[in-house]
Amino acid sequence: MGDKKKWFSLDFGVSKGEAVSTNSSCGCGSTSGGCGSHNAPPKKEPVASSCGCGSTSDGCGSHTMPKNEYLITAEEFDAAVEGTMVGETRKDGFQQVFDVKMDRRTAFRKLTASLLIGAGAVQTSCSAIAGEETKEKAQIDWEEQFKGNYKLMTQEEKQATVDRLVRSYQLRKKENIKMSATDASKDVLFGYAFNISKCQGYMNCISACVEENNQDRNSQMQYIRIHEMKDGQGFKFNEADDNYYHEVPAAGHFYMGTQCFHCDDPPCVDVCPVEATWREEDGLVVIDYDWCIGCRYCMAACPYDGRRFNWSKPEVPEAEVNKNQHYLGNRMRKKGVMEKCTFCIQRSRSGNDPACVEACPTGARIFGNLLDPDSTIRWVLENKQVFRLKEDLGTEPKFWYFMD
């Protein structure tokens, strides 16, 4: 982390020496601590109220503090126990998606949870006997709670938060995930074309999308909708069925898929009060789930029904979790944040097709680089009769429809 900090950061789990001596130390964000700051030798003299300085930019595996260094007196033991207890309350307060011990929360605890966060976190870090893992979790939670907006992070900070999330998942679920933070490549602008004469309404795209992007199974959240429209009636979305269950293609009907169109002038991005959603250089409109405050203004602003909200805690059975993740893509979400199609950023940024394109058995979905004159998407745009939905709104979607 550089000298110029863009946001408030706080670190509390620093050197163990301080921790034993008191349970009322205050953490203050420092600018330059690497991993090494956690391995600092313990201070000998007890300090009444010490100030722990660390950094937020260190990776996760850095908490290698030997346990046997501590001599615990009865008094300190009591203080430590207290710390542990408060620490648990604090953990309860967190609304992190990976918090498995949800049911222990009590309603009123939650009301005051945010107030307890600070005190609890400090105490946890300072209690000597709290399990190393608990402490590490608390440290990660703290840093995650007070990290900045991904859009404004430096490369190191991005990597640090990705490392924390991976480590956090490991600690909580005992499973390893792979998370990337690949940035947009130069000379890439993603575009999508949808062939309405080819789509047969099998909905393989929807299933593949749900599995790929770890969408909430309880609410059956889906990014893609396939509208079954009557031939000869024009686009009557209101009369179209987007949740049919009969043999397809139905006679006299055609099918049209909608999802986030990754507008080039996206109204959802303009309205977000905290810049939690933005358009990347390669044209993808993405969301920093951890920065989103859940006001749903973007949802109201989207003319294409492209955005989804996590009304309750999203749940995916552990066995079905797609562990190949991207920070801006399919990583696990929490309740109360927006999410949406990212053209499978975790796939597309590394050259693969989005899951819907791969899953479509008809080849109705075409994806590619708009800046590459030899790409198939460019050929479609230049040689087929293409149109976009609600073009008059001036949102410039990068999602075209065409017919054979």
Add this chain to the structure above:
Amino acid sequence: MKVARLTYVLVLLCCVFSCKHKEGEYHSLNEKIETESKKYHGTDISSETYIGDIQTIEIKEGTHTFLIPERKSQIKSYACIECHSKPLNAMQNGSEIQKAHWDIKLNHANENTMNCASCHDGNDMNNLNSLTGNAIDFNKSFQLCAQCHSSQFEDWKGGAHGKNIGGWSQPRAAMTCVNCHNPHEPQIASKWPVQFNTQKVKERE
């Protein structure tokens, strides 16, 4: 007076800074694509790994060069001449008539337009047969289809018809006709959608 001037300046500043369009932005997406693709230098992203184990061959059709799956190794009983050791009429009229290919039902156009001989040459079973009697390699069976389905062929070459294999990036690989369509029965049967959303029904009740 001072207050008035100050408010005026403030309002003006507000107007200036709240202007939605930033510098360097294009008037339309098409303009952006056009301008920016002029300085396109290619990317170092490759989709080669996503093609996986599929054996491919490179084909060149017009201005398009891309990969399609190799076909011959996927046909179980290729080479055909291992059975079709004699020309077809010799086999059909000979003493040891053997029934074969009972699973093949021809349902491709009507009988006046097409029969087996429209595509197969009884004298050269290892290759396909163009309308004018030229041999077409099994690996390039699309050339056979393209004789009638010329508009689909155009779309396929460009990428608007057919399914992409691997990723969006270079090298481009696409399925060939027979990867999706059974040449003897090219229509695709209807089937059930793979899923149904029960929550949506509840929401709209």
Add this chain to the structure above:
Amino acid sequence: METFRAFISMVKDSIGYITHGSKVYHVWMFFLSLIILIGMYFYAIQLEEGLSATGMTDRVSWGLYISNFTFLVGVAAAAVMLVMPTYVLKDIDFKQAVLIGEGLAVAALIMCLAFVVADMGGPSVLWHMIPGIGVFNFPSSMLTWDIIVLNGYLFINITIPLYILFRHYQGKEAKAKVYVPGSILSVLWAVGIHLVTAFLYEGLQARPFWNNALLGPRFLASAFAAGPALIILVLAAIRKFSEFKIEDKTIKKIALIVTVAAQINLIMLVSELFKEFYAPTHHSESAYYLFFGLDGKTALLPWIWTAIPLNVLATILLTFHKLRNNLNILYICCFMLFIAIWIEKGFGLIVPGFIPGPYGKIAEYTPTWVEIWVTLGIWALGAFIFTMLAKTSIGIELGKLRYKKKRAVQTETT
């Protein structure tokens, strides 16, 4: 130092003053506290379960909370109707009413902010919005404008009455030089908060029901009807329950404001209805849904058909001087108008904006009990705050609360 001591004394005195009162007062405050507690309990449930505890869905993503927020911004803005003549035009009549009006504005604004917080998916990360620590998407997002104007308005409406009350508490006259510029600012600001809130909706090309140039002016007109209507009702209650004298003349003057605003509001309603139904496009579907139902979905009909007759009837009654000058009829009219506009500017504005959805799908919205109780809790919070503010300012204005220098001197010597 003396000023500071006086201020401390005022805070102490007013705390003492608001914790003592008649039986009715205690019952009232107890009742409000109870509702607030119930509201908090339900909010805790909402925090626990997420917003799925509300009736909102991906289809109708804003509901009762944002409806109330929108309406209350109007109420807050209406305080200006009293500020303007009193401070600037030196109209004596309004002077007693104005402190009440500003107290109402403060309470309404706090309720607005509470409703916004209640609507958030992640209240624990609300600090992302604080300029400096978080990222403030200004000026692109209208929501950031709204945050600025609402908090600014809250600040103005706290400081001006505080200054005046503090002067009066010390037995001095408030200096016009100090508060008049603030008042002028607050007048402009009040128009600003309501326009900005209207722009919040007006600027969404995705929602044709809101994306309509009349929305801002209609917001203002309805606010200047509903806000002073509420003030009249509150003044009537204060007259009844305290010794604070409010002359009939004052109430009648405010009634005139209500009348004119209600008339303008009605004209705009007619204009809107004409546009939607004379030449209906598919952009009129929301209006069809609101007034007649769409595809057999009719959840809003009882609401809007309560609001429209109430609105029309109240406006007609108020138009006649004779009826308006009869205080009992006036109170009834004000109540009707208040309810009508609460429906119209709340439910009747927010929900149909989402129906039908971008692709014509209709999913109706019905608030759940969690939502209703949280809403009631926030209203009770507003009433609680307002009662405290009003009681203090009445106490000071009546001279019951006065700074006693002697006591200060005494404590110093001992």
